[in-house]
Amino acid sequence: xxxxxxxxxxxxxxxxxxxxxxxxxxxxxxxxxxxxxxxxxxxxxxxxxxxxxxxxxxxxxxxxxxxxxxxxxxxxxxxxxxxxxxxxxxxxxxxxxxxxxxxxxxxxxxxxxxxxxxxxxxxxxxxxxxxxxxxxxxxxxxxxxxxxxxxxxxxxxxxxxxxxxxxxxxxxxxxxxxxxxxxxxxxxxxxxxxxxxxxxxxxxxxxxxxxxxxx
Amino acid sequence: xxxxxxxxxxxxxxxxxxxxxxxxxxxxxxxxxxxxxxxxxxxxxxxxxxxxxxxxxxxxxxxxxxxxxxxxxxxxxxxxxxxxxxxxxxxxxxxxxxxxxxxxxxxxxxxxxxxxxxxxxxxxxxxxxxxxxxxxxxxxxxxxxxxxxxxxxxxxxxxxxxxxxxxxxxxxxxxxxxxxxxxxxxxxxxxxxxxxxxxxxxxxxxxxxxxxxxx
DNA sequence: CTGCATCCACTTTGATACTG
DNA sequence: CAGTATCAAAGTGGATGCAG
Numbered sequence: 312x313x314x315x316x317x318x319x320x321x322x323x324x325x326x327x328x329x330x331x332x333x334x335x336x337x338x339x340x341x342x343x344x345x346x347x348x349x350x351x352x353x354x355x356x357x358x359x360x361x362x363x364x365x366x367x368x369x370x371x372x373x374x375x376x377x378x379x380x381x382x383x384x385x386x387x388x389x390x391x392x393x394x395x396x397x398x399x400x401x402x403x404x405x406x407x408x409x410x411x412x413x414x415x416x417x418x419x420x421x422x423x424x425x426x427x428x429x430x431x432x433x434x435x436x437x438x439x440x441x442x443x444x445x446x447x448x449x450x451x452x453x454x455x456x457x458x459x460x461x462x463x464x465x466x467x468x469x470x471x472x473x474x475x476x477x478x479x480x481x482x483x484x485x486x487x488x489x490x491x492x493x494x495x496x497x498x499x500x501x502x503x504x505x506x507x508x509x510x511x512x513x514x515x516x517x518x519x520x521x522x523x524x525x526x
Numbered sequence: 527x528x529x530x531x532x533x534x535x536x537x538x539x540x541x542x543x544x545x546x547x548x549x550x551x552x553x554x555x556x557x558x559x560x561x562x563x564x565x566x567x568x569x570x571x572x573x574x575x576x577x578x579x580x581x582x583x584x585x586x587x588x589x590x591x592x593x594x595x596x597x598x599x600x601x602x603x604x605x606x607x608x609x610x611x612x613x614x615x616x617x618x619x620x621x622x623x624x625x626x627x628x629x630x631x632x633x634x635x636x637x638x639x640x641x642x643x644x645x646x647x648x649x650x651x652x653x654x655x656x657x658x659x660x661x662x663x664x665x666x667x668x669x670x671x672x673x674x675x676x677x678x679x680x681x682x683x684x685x686x687x688x689x690x691x692x693x694x695x696x697x698x699x700x701x702x703x704x705x706x707x708x709x710x711x712x713x714x715x716x717x718x719x720x721x722x723x724x725x726x727x728x729x730x731x732x733x734x735x736x737x738x739x740x741x
Numbered sequence: 742c743t744g745c746a747t748c749c750a751c752t753t754t755g756a757t758a759c760t761g
Numbered sequence: 762c763a764g765t766a767t768c769a770a771a772g773t774g775g776a777t778g779c780a781g
Binding site: 317318319320321322323324325326327329331333336337340357358374396399400402403404406407408409410411412413414415418419422423424425428431432491 | 536614626643
Binding site: 742743744745746747748749750751752753754755756757758759760761 | 762763764765766767768769770771772773774775776777778779780781
């Protein structure tokens, strides 16, 4: 028994025992956006010490949240991915991120915007009602990052990297660094984007990824 | 700059900077259930070192999540309570707790059930549709703990302690220690409760605090 | 190269004792 | 009641080493 346990029979305490340690939930955020290898995670979580990443991955694997996979043919090597239990953390991650957004100040330049956080913002702002019955695939390129949002019959998949199916519309934004969700939406509304594909899908994008009421 | 900061412009990272440290979110859980004094928190969070509680409360106050109040007339002394920003964490706490519940094993005896976690479970299982238009107040007494659930015109308030308004129905369960939400509901269904007030409100309670579909 | 393991300085935590 | 003081043990951050 480690000292990490709280000794309470309580869902919150259990959750904190499993994902409450430093960096753990950020690793989960990265893996929600896409399975990744060890070095991908090191890159996407600047500042994480390599031994800490190693330890967290072992703990998360032990907890049944993360699994090691052998990467398919061309790349080979280890791929870390979320298990079903790990995917179950999505709602909690999105809810925490929504609260955290209210606690964020202005975007200082120099502060990194993790592409995965924008992918999570797309999931959080996805408007189920507006997307009902829709099928469309977008790819968003900002600076050196690539994101996708694929809606299949009203169901969203979103993450970091090129779209898993051929995108209908590619949205490219010139920028020195990754932009936040809000900045991306602003760039779209100010027409500061290049498009490859049917332009009409741009307004669809805005409609589908604007949350219902306000906030 | 503390080393605690992740240096990312991301809601999740910000949230973790503010409430990601050990015990912090459990303190928030306690204060969601009721404002409390320092020694209440020490009692309700068995195992927390007093210096850690002291440090967390200062950090949470600094972050604008918790505020110190001077307790009113009879008791006097310091009362810790959540600010509006702190109350905003409710959704995140409930979502994390829901996930954590799926990761809980069987209730070993000896594991403590924090009364606040049952109060949170009432909030999480509250069925808005069933409660629409309803007004009723319940008080639940299990072992030495007292909880309340007050529904006013379909709106729920729930927490630890005696009901803030006179309860319509008092549900008393004989037990050696606090029971979980599931155990409380089972005791009610097995008729292992004593009632003070109109019995009909017991089935209303079950109806209102059973989540819609399953899970 | 990828995928870690090791080492060390420093911080945080846990446990307990003590004070205004 | 509401904390502070003290100290050992564990965890973190940063640099580097090294096998496949």
